[in-house]
Amino acid sequence: MKIVTIKDIAKVTGFSPSTVSRVIANNSRISEETKQKVRAAMEELGYHPNLTARNLVVQSTKTIGVIMPSSADKSLQNPFFTEVLRGIGSYFHQEQFSMLLSSGQTEEEKFKEIERMVLGKYVDGVILLYSRLNDSIVDFLKEKNFPFVMVGKPSEYKDEIVHVDNDNIKAGKDITEHLIENGHKRISFIGGAADLVVTIDRQKGYETALKEADIPVTEEYIIHTEFLKSGGREAVEQILELKVKPDAIVVSDDLISVGVISMLEEYGLKVPEHISLVSFNNIYFSEIIHPALTTVDIQIFRLGVESAKAIIQICTNQVLHKKRIIIPHSIAYRNSVKVMK
Structure with a gap:
């Protein structure tokens, strides 16, 4: 042959x-x-x-490390990550790059994995699929001056770190205002981990909307949990223990919302008849579950594509015109909000 x-x-x-x-x-x-x-x-x-031979000549691996906020087996339970990876992968395929996905179970394991990727020259750059406070991985990447892009707004070095994000403060405000416009006043917020910047920003938007409507921010209405269905179920147990229960909930992730709805149903409460619910992400199942979720569409696939495009531009010394790439959001209005009389 x-x-x-x-x-x-x-x-x-x-x-x-x-x-x-x-x-x-x-x-x-x-x-x-x-x-x-x-x-x-x-x-x-x-x-x-023969990409191996070519890469040795140009001193490039044509591979990008992709780092999750938690272990891969846990993160991939949430469709947000499969969709953002689909966006990243589609652009990598077009540009003939490969992806090396993190698999560390603990923070220590993740950090050691990043060290191996960077110091062992296994990858040309890194995409972080999260942003959190006091992140040792970000400090390490900056110290080594290693190319990386973040999906989410950095908690520090905002003018230095290239990041792809939504305006989550405005999104949190917009979706909370939708509840207020429909007559809701006792509004709870269920967010992810309190050290994640996406949670902080969406909560900030929620609180801003309440204050502008002269509705007091009730601390016991604010709950933090995991970005999982089980996290939503656990949050409902806390809500139902409250003496004065909310009439609406802002949930920071569609998968958490599924857990919220199923747990409410176990207690004989229906959305939106007994409590209204709005969410974030507009995952594929958000319009086919019952009730169909009113949710913020953050264009997850595009977040992935733009982060992949940015890291390849950095790694191939192309001109990157801006460090902050904002993907616009919109609200998908469906059936999970009741108009209060």
Whole structure:
């Protein structure tokens, strides 16, 4: 069987072998039209570049490390992470990059895994799928001056760290105002871990909406839990122990909302008949569960694509025009909010 070479691709396409090599290296100076013609010929002739040899020459792995906020087995229970990874993966595939997913179970294991990735030169850069307070991984990456991008707003170094995010303060305010406009005044907030910046910002928006409507912020109405269905169930148990129960809940994640709805039903309470509920993320199941969730659409797939695009631009020394990339949000209005009379 004849081995297909770069010269064969050059002959078929009419380009020089050096141009074919630049296409394989995904050189930014080569036009998309040329890249498409060369890649089509490579596929037709069955040419597979020796990426290992090429990477040794250019001192690049063409691999990006992707780090979850918790262990992969726990994080991947939440569709947010599978969707953001789908966005990242789609752009990596287009640019012929690979992904190395973190698998550390504890904070210590995650940190050691990052050390191996960076110091062992297994990856060209890193995407953090979270932002939290006092993160030793961020400190390490900055100390090593290693390329990384964050999904979420940094708790520190906001003007230095490239990040892709929504305006979660405004989103929290917008969705809470929807409840207020429908007559709700006793509004609870269920967020993720209190040290996650996304939780802090969404809660800040919730509190801002209450204050602007002259509704007092009730500390016992604010609950933090895990971004899991079980987290929602646990939060409901706390809510139902309150002497004065809320008439509506802002939930910071659709998966938590599923747990909230199922636990309320076990106690004979229905959404929205007995309590209204709004949520975040607009995961695929949010419109097919009963009731269909009114939720903030944060464009998860696009968050992934833009973070992948940014880290590749950094790793390939392309011009990055801004460090803060904000993805707009919208509200998907459905059936989980009752109009109070």
